[in-house]
Amino acid sequence: MRKLKYFLILILAVITLPSAISYNSETSPISIKGEVELGVYKDVRAVVFKQLIDANKSILLDVRTKKEFDAGHIMGAINIDWYRRDFEVEILRLDKSKQVLIYCHSGNRTSKAKFTMIGMGFQNIINLQYGINDWAQSGFTFVK
Numbered sequence: 001m002r003k004l005k006y007f008l009i010l011i012l013a014v015i016t017l018p019s020a021i022s023y024n025s026e027t028s029p030i031s032i033k034g035e036v037e038l039g040v041y042k043d044v045r046a047v048v049f050k051q052l053i054d055a056n057k058s059i060l061l062d063v064r065t066k067k068e069f070d071a072g073h074i075m076g077a078i079n080i081d082w083y084r085r086d087f088e089v090e091i092l093r094l095d096k097s098k099q100v101l102i103y104c105h106s107g108n109r110t111s112k113a114k115f116t117m118i119g120m121g122f123q124n125i126i127n128l129q130y131g132i133n134d135w136a137q138s139g140f141t142f143v144k
Contacts, residue, residue: 041114041125046138049101049128058099058126063087063109072142074103074135082109088120096121103128103135 044052052058053076062073063082073079080090082104094100100122104110107130114125128134136142 040123041118041127043107043127043129045129046134046140049103049126049135050138050140052099052101052126058101059094061094061100061102063102063104063113064132068105070144072132072144074132075141075143077103082113087113088116091117091120091122094122096123099124099126101126101128104131106131106133 053060053074060074060077062069062077062079065081065083066079069079080087100117102110102114102125110127114127117125
């Protein structure tokens with residue numbers, strides 16, 4: 001229910017304030033007429049995502065189901081399932097000031113999760129653009 005609420009608020013904001021929202025696919029700050037910057041997200045491919053993981057300065061978040069996570073995930077990832085009712089509660093346990101590297105299977109869930117997280121006060125979210133599919137196609141490894 002909360003996910004739906006955040007989603008509806010986001011849709012309403014986009015519909016009612018189309019000229020007030022700025023968007024740039026490279027750095028993507030979400031702001032309303034520069035008055036309030038809600039956060040920054042960036043979509044990157046697997047090679048850049050791996051470099052960010054290797055820098056070891058971020059939270060690595062997998063939003064897939066536990067079953068998907070257990071079948072194979074990126075080493076060091078924590079799993080908070082987007083579909084769980086307590087997604088927001090679990091997300092709030094993370095440090096909002098840290099960069100969050102987020103991924104799912106193909107990019108659908110993370111595209112929703114990143115906006116929810118920005119609405120919750122997270123400032124820097126990096127999304128694996130085509131999900132774990134891009135990770136696999138790039139030849140990177142998984143752990144089980």
